[in-house]
Amino acid sequence: MTHLLSAQARIVATTRIALPGVVAMAAFVVLTGLAPAVLFGQHRDSHTVLEGSATVAVVAAMLLGALQTAGDLQNGMIRALLLVEPRRLRLLAAQLLVSLGLGAAVGAAAALLADSTQAALGRLDLPAATVISIGLGTTVAASLCGLIGAAVGVVVRNAPLAACVVVLWSYALEPFISTLSYNVYIYLPGGARESLVQHVSAHSYIPPPLIGGLILAGIASAAAVLAALTLSRQDID
Amino acid sequence: MNTTVQVRRLTKRYPTVTALDDVSLDLTAGRVHLLVGPNGAGKTTLLRVLVGMARPTEGSVSLHGRPFSSLERPAQVVGACLDPIRLPSLRSGRQHLACLASAARLPRQRVEEALDMVGLPAHVASRRAGTYSLGTRQRLTLAAALLGDPQVIVLDEPTTGLDVHGVAWLRRQLRAWADAGRTVLVASHSLTELAAMVDRVLVLDRGRLVRDAARDELDHGRDIQTALFELLTTNGGRGQ
DSSP states (O other): OHHHHHHHHHHHHHHTSHHHHHHHHHHHHHHHHHHHHHHHOOOOOHHHHHHHHHHHHHHHHHHHHHHHHHHHHHTTHHHHHHHHOOOHHHHHHHHHHHHHHHHHHHHHHHHHHHHHHHHHTTOOOSOHHHHHHHHHHHHHHHHHHHHHHHHHHHHHOOHHHHHHHHHHIIIIIHHHHHHHOHHHHTTSHHHHHHHHTTOOOSSSOOOOHHHHHHHHHHHHHHHHHHHHHHHHHSOOO | OOEEEEEEEEEEEOSSOEEEEEEEEEEETTOEEEEEOSTTSSHHHHHHHHTTSSOOSEEEEEETTBOGGGOSSGGGTEEEEOOTTOOOSSSBHHHHHHHHHHHTTOOTHHHHHHHHHTTOOHHHHTSBGGGOOHHHHHHHHHHHHHTTOOSEEEEESTTTTOOHHHHHHHHHHHHHHHHTTOEEEEEOSOHHHHGGGOSEEEEEETTEEEEEEEHHHHHTTSOHHHHHHHHHHHHSOTTO
């Protein structure tokens, strides 16, 4: 299995999507952290800024995972790999684990950048334990969402379509569901992410981070099973 | 005779078409097998089922007595060259092979050896595959097939895009591989380029194996290309 993980990591590194994706995500986190204060003199509380960076990290991780697996299916890389490792589920496991790792890196980088930006502005007014736990929550959320994104890519099998699915889900459908029923929303990836970064709401119940993490792990497991069923049953073009 | 590939009662149905219909055949070591047939005869589907890309509806395929999906080191048993048009375009040819070598647990030096074998120069191998001509893509796909130094070599339309030197090289290689005891299966609808190199001819038509003959059973002292052309226009010609 280690050789497959190593091969998959090499594939991700040479696809030239991961690095630009991480750089774009980092730039977005820094800009959204700095711009309101520097350009408009606005003061947003640190927790809101850190939550915002978690959202960006989670969407970036999902996009990277989805683009990687759907792209590999589209451009013939999966076929080339299956000729040297025909056990499809092993190959899928390697893809999902590497996306999990990449998502963790994206989440950790986003959390560190957001903390650094706030510290540089002198506005990191949260206790150290809270900053650390939000950072860990961001990392866990981004890693599991990286895996979910990779599973979406396997099911959709088309990179632009997979990207559209991720963006529409994250920025349109989930927010819409949250306005309809927050009690449903907390069981979705976005709601679980809010639990993990300790979102505070005066109106709605937000489960504790551990429960949010378990919910997200459950969703990721279901997505992995769906991807496994899809890949094992379909012919490869 | 050492049978390395066994196909038994293989049927592959798609929702609207039966691509393979009860096909049985054996491929033997030390022979070049040419799989011919008109467009849509099922040649590519047979190769795809052989290497696990498509699931058979009925029947079985085994390589060295085992299904492809249960081979421990498949790259050292089978090397397949399918559709060279689709290649990851953002990584270089060398990086592409390095990824495959890593997945196949092959030493990195096999990448350079395979590139050397197919005559892909170092500076070309360092360029992004998206910039390659069809012939260069074909060579890269061949290099990927040869990475594991396999015992069975499966090639789908391998002359597509190759220049005259490439075709000449491939003809020599087919013979060399077979003479070294490897099993070679080539699917092609080009009768002129590879016919002289073959030992056995398999004719598919509308998913059925309609002829399986040694070369000397076909040509009867005539030019093999003419014999194949007549065979296809009588057994495999849909217009007949």
